[in-house]
Amino acid sequence: MEKAESNKKLISMLIAGAIGMFGFGFALVPLYDVLCEQLGINGKTSSTASSYQAMTIDKSRTVTVEFMAQIQSDMPWEFTPEMKRMQVHPGELIRTNFKAINLSTEETLGQAIPSVSPGQGAAYFNKTECFCFNQQRLTAKASAELPLIFFVDPDLPESISTLTLSYTLYNITDRGYVDAIEQGAAR
Amino acid sequence: MTSTTHDAQDNIEPEHNQADHHDDHHEAMPTGIKRWLFTTNHKDIGTLYLWFSFIMFLTGGAMAMVIRAELFQPGLQLVEPNFFNQMTTVHGLIMVFGAVMPAFTGLANWLIPMMIGAPDMALPRMNNWSFWILPFAFAILLSSLFMEGGGPNFGWTFYAPLSTTYSPDSTALFVFSVHIMGMSSIMGAINVVVTIVNMRAPGMTWMKLPLFVWTWLITAFLLIAVMPVLAGTVTMVLTDKYFGTSFFDAAGGGDPVMFQHIFWFFGHPEVYIMILPSFGIISAIVPAFSRKPLFGYSSMVYATASIAILSFLVWAHHMFTTGMPVFAELFFMYCTMLIAVPTGVKVFNWVATMWRGSISFETPMLFAVAFIILFTIGGFSGLMLAITPVDFQYHDTYFVVAHFHYVLVTGAIFSIMAAAYYWLPKWTGNMYDEKWGKIHFWTSVISVNVLFFPMHFLGLAGMPRRIPDYAVQFADVNQIVSIGGFAFGLSQLIFLYVVIKCIRSGEKAEAKPWDGAEGLEWTLPSPAPYHSFSTPPEIK
Missing domain, CATH: 2.60.370.10 (Ctag/Cox11)
Structure with a gap:
C-alpha cells in the first residue's frame, strides 16, 4: 500500500514536470522577445516612430x-x-x-x-x-x-x-x- | 494497483529457485499475437522494443542506402531532389526516434528490473501502451512518404520556414507522429524513474546501482524535461502552417531564428539522451571482460550528472552562424568545451579499468573497445566544431555529418550492439555464435570507418550536407564513402542472422556466461524466467 502511495506521488510530480516543460516551451516565445529587446541582440528595430530632438551632429565621425x-x-x-x-x-x-x-x-x-x-x-x-x-x-x-x-x-x-x-x-x-x-x- | 498485486504474489510464491525454469506458470498466459498485444511483462515489452528498433534501423538504413546510391556519382541519376530530401529527413527521424531511442528503452525494460532486483517495471500497463503507440507513430510518418506532395523534406531538424511556409501538405502527419513518439518517450521515462526510485531491492542503495541504471535515471529526467519542449515546437509549426499563427514568421512579428533556439533547447539534451545509456552499457561490459571492477564508479555518476546539466547550456553551438553577438558565441563555445571534461573523465575511467586487466576480446568487448576509440574520435570532431571561428567553415558541411555519425553510429549503435551480444545469453538462454559475432564486428568496424571517416575530408574541402548533387572534385571520395555505406548496411544482416540463430539454437548458456560479469541479472538462470525477483534478493 505504501508503495502505491509513493508511486502515485512520484508519478504526479513527473507528469506535472512534463506538462510544465510543455508550457515552458511556449513561455520561451515571449521570453525570447523580451531578452532580445533588453539585450538589443537580434537586429530588430523599434516598431514605432522615434522622435528627433535637435542634437549635436558628430561631424568627426562617419x-x-x-x-x-x-x-x-x-x-x-x-x-x-x-x-x-x-x-x-x-x-x-x-x-x-x-x-x-x-x-x-x-x-x-x-x-x-x-x-x-x-x-x-x-x-x-x-x-x-x-x-x-x-x-x-x-x-x-x-x-x-x-x-x-x-x-x-x-x-x-x-x-x-x-x-x-x-x-x-x-x-x-x-x-x-x-x-x-x-x-x-x-x- | 499492479504493484499491490505483486506484493500479494510475494506472499504466495515460493522462494525463487535457481534451477526452476518453469517459473512462468502462475497466470494463464495468452498465446500468439495476444501475448504480445496485451503483455505487461517487462521482458516481453523489452523484446518488442528491441525488435521494433531493429526493424526501424533496417528501414532507416535502407533510406541511407538510397542516399549513398544517389551520391555515388555527381549529377542526378536515381531519385528526384525532392525525394532525396525526404530520404535524408526521414532517415534522420527514424534513426533518432525509431532506432536509437526505442533500443535504449528496450534495454531499460529488459535490464533495469533485473539489475535492481525488482519483479517488473513500476507501471506495467503504461509500459504496454508506451510501446504500442510507437508503431502507429512510425506508420503515420512513413505513410506520408506515399502521399501527394511527398513526406517531410525539411531535414530532421525541421527548421522554419522550411517546415512552415515551404513544407508539403503532409506536414500535419509529421507533427502528429512526433507528438506520439514524444508521448511514448515521456511515458517510458516516467516508468523508468518510478521503477528506479521505488522498486529497488532492500539494500540496493544509490551508490550501489549499476551504472546502466544510473545513466538511464539521468536520461529519463532529460527526456521528461525536453520531449515536451519538442512537442511544443512541432505544435507551433502546426499552428504556423495551418492556423495562421506567426511564431516563426517575421511577417507576423515572429522570428525564424527563434525556431532554432527552441528546437535546439530540446535538440542538445536529446543528443545526450542518445549517448548516456551507452555510457552505462560500456561501464558494464569493460569491467566484465577486463576482470576488474570499474575504475572510478562515483566519478562516473557525477560525470554523467554534470553532462546532463551542461547539456542545457550549450544549445546555441548549433547556430553559431545565425548572427549571434560575440559574447553569446563565446559563452556557448566555452560551455561546450567544458563538456569535454566529464566525458574525458569517463574515457579515462574505461581505459584505467582495462589497464593491467586480464582482458579477453569476445564480441561485446570488441564493440565496447571500438566504442571507446571511435566515440572519442566523434568527441574530438565535436570539440573542433565547438570552436566558433572554425565552425563558420565547418557549419552545414559533411564534417558535421561525419561528427554526428561517429557519435551516433559508432557511439550509440555500437553500444547497443555490444549490449545485445553481452545480454543475449541471458535473454535467450543460448550463447550466440562467437565466430559470426566476430565477423559481424570486423565487417562493421572496417566498413563504418570507410563510410564515415572520409566524410571529414569532404566537409573540410567544403562539400555541403543535404544535397543530392555535388561538384565533380568530390566524386572519388564519395564513391569510397558509398562503398563503405553499402558494406556497413549489408554487415547488419549478419547481426540479424546471429540474433535469430542465437534464439533458435546455440550452446546452452550458464546463469553467468561471462566470468567477470557483475550484477544481479547474472544471479538469475539463463534464459531469465518470465517472472524474476518476485521475492527481492539480498544485497550484500
Whole structure:
C-alpha cells in the first residue's frame, strides 16, 4: 500500500514536470522577445516612430549605412532602395526612399520587416518615419515611393562603423486585408 | 494497483529457485499475437522494443542506402531532389526516434528490473501502451512518404520556414507522429524513474546501482524535461502552417531564428539522451571482460550528472552562424568545451579499468573497445566544431555529418550492439555464435570507418550536407564513402542472422556466461524466467 502511495506521488510530480516543460516551451516565445529587446541582440528595430530632438551632429565621425531590399518568393512586386549605401554623421536626420512596383494585375498588400546588422547596432538606428510601420497597398501595376527618415544615435559604439538595414517584403494580401482597412480608416 | 498485486504474489510464491525454469506458470498466459498485444511483462515489452528498433534501423538504413546510391556519382541519376530530401529527413527521424531511442528503452525494460532486483517495471500497463503507440507513430510518418506532395523534406531538424511556409501538405502527419513518439518517450521515462526510485531491492542503495541504471535515471529526467519542449515546437509549426499563427514568421512579428533556439533547447539534451545509456552499457561490459571492477564508479555518476546539466547550456553551438553577438558565441563555445571534461573523465575511467586487466576480446568487448576509440574520435570532431571561428567553415558541411555519425553510429549503435551480444545469453538462454559475432564486428568496424571517416575530408574541402548533387572534385571520395555505406548496411544482416540463430539454437548458456560479469541479472538462470525477483534478493 505504501508503495502505491509513493508511486502515485512520484508519478504526479513527473507528469506535472512534463506538462510544465510543455508550457515552458511556449513561455520561451515571449521570453525570447523580451531578452532580445533588453539585450538589443537580434537586429530588430523599434516598431514605432522615434522622435528627433535637435542634437549635436558628430561631424568627426562617419558611419556607412547600407540598404537592402528583398521580397519573399510569392510577392509579385519589385522592391529596391533608391540608394544602396550612404555616409552619414551620427545625429544627422536623413531621408531616403525605397521604390516599390506592383508587377501583378491584382491589388496586393505588403508588409516590410526591417532587420539591422550587426544586431547590436539596431538599438542605435532610429526611424522617425518608415513605411515599415504600416502595411503597403498597391493596386495593379501601380508604383510608389516609400519614404524612410532616420538618424543614427551618436552613442553608437565605436566598434560599429557600418550598419546594414535590410527589409524583407512579405505578401500579406490574404491575411492582412481587414487590418489594412481599419488602419486606413484610422488614418 | 499492479504493484499491490505483486506484493500479494510475494506472499504466495515460493522462494525463487535457481534451477526452476518453469517459473512462468502462475497466470494463464495468452498465446500468439495476444501475448504480445496485451503483455505487461517487462521482458516481453523489452523484446518488442528491441525488435521494433531493429526493424526501424533496417528501414532507416535502407533510406541511407538510397542516399549513398544517389551520391555515388555527381549529377542526378536515381531519385528526384525532392525525394532525396525526404530520404535524408526521414532517415534522420527514424534513426533518432525509431532506432536509437526505442533500443535504449528496450534495454531499460529488459535490464533495469533485473539489475535492481525488482519483479517488473513500476507501471506495467503504461509500459504496454508506451510501446504500442510507437508503431502507429512510425506508420503515420512513413505513410506520408506515399502521399501527394511527398513526406517531410525539411531535414530532421525541421527548421522554419522550411517546415512552415515551404513544407508539403503532409506536414500535419509529421507533427502528429512526433507528438506520439514524444508521448511514448515521456511515458517510458516516467516508468523508468518510478521503477528506479521505488522498486529497488532492500539494500540496493544509490551508490550501489549499476551504472546502466544510473545513466538511464539521468536520461529519463532529460527526456521528461525536453520531449515536451519538442512537442511544443512541432505544435507551433502546426499552428504556423495551418492556423495562421506567426511564431516563426517575421511577417507576423515572429522570428525564424527563434525556431532554432527552441528546437535546439530540446535538440542538445536529446543528443545526450542518445549517448548516456551507452555510457552505462560500456561501464558494464569493460569491467566484465577486463576482470576488474570499474575504475572510478562515483566519478562516473557525477560525470554523467554534470553532462546532463551542461547539456542545457550549450544549445546555441548549433547556430553559431545565425548572427549571434560575440559574447553569446563565446559563452556557448566555452560551455561546450567544458563538456569535454566529464566525458574525458569517463574515457579515462574505461581505459584505467582495462589497464593491467586480464582482458579477453569476445564480441561485446570488441564493440565496447571500438566504442571507446571511435566515440572519442566523434568527441574530438565535436570539440573542433565547438570552436566558433572554425565552425563558420565547418557549419552545414559533411564534417558535421561525419561528427554526428561517429557519435551516433559508432557511439550509440555500437553500444547497443555490444549490449545485445553481452545480454543475449541471458535473454535467450543460448550463447550466440562467437565466430559470426566476430565477423559481424570486423565487417562493421572496417566498413563504418570507410563510410564515415572520409566524410571529414569532404566537409573540410567544403562539400555541403543535404544535397543530392555535388561538384565533380568530390566524386572519388564519395564513391569510397558509398562503398563503405553499402558494406556497413549489408554487415547488419549478419547481426540479424546471429540474433535469430542465437534464439533458435546455440550452446546452452550458464546463469553467468561471462566470468567477470557483475550484477544481479547474472544471479538469475539463463534464459531469465518470465517472472524474476518476485521475492527481492539480498544485497550484500
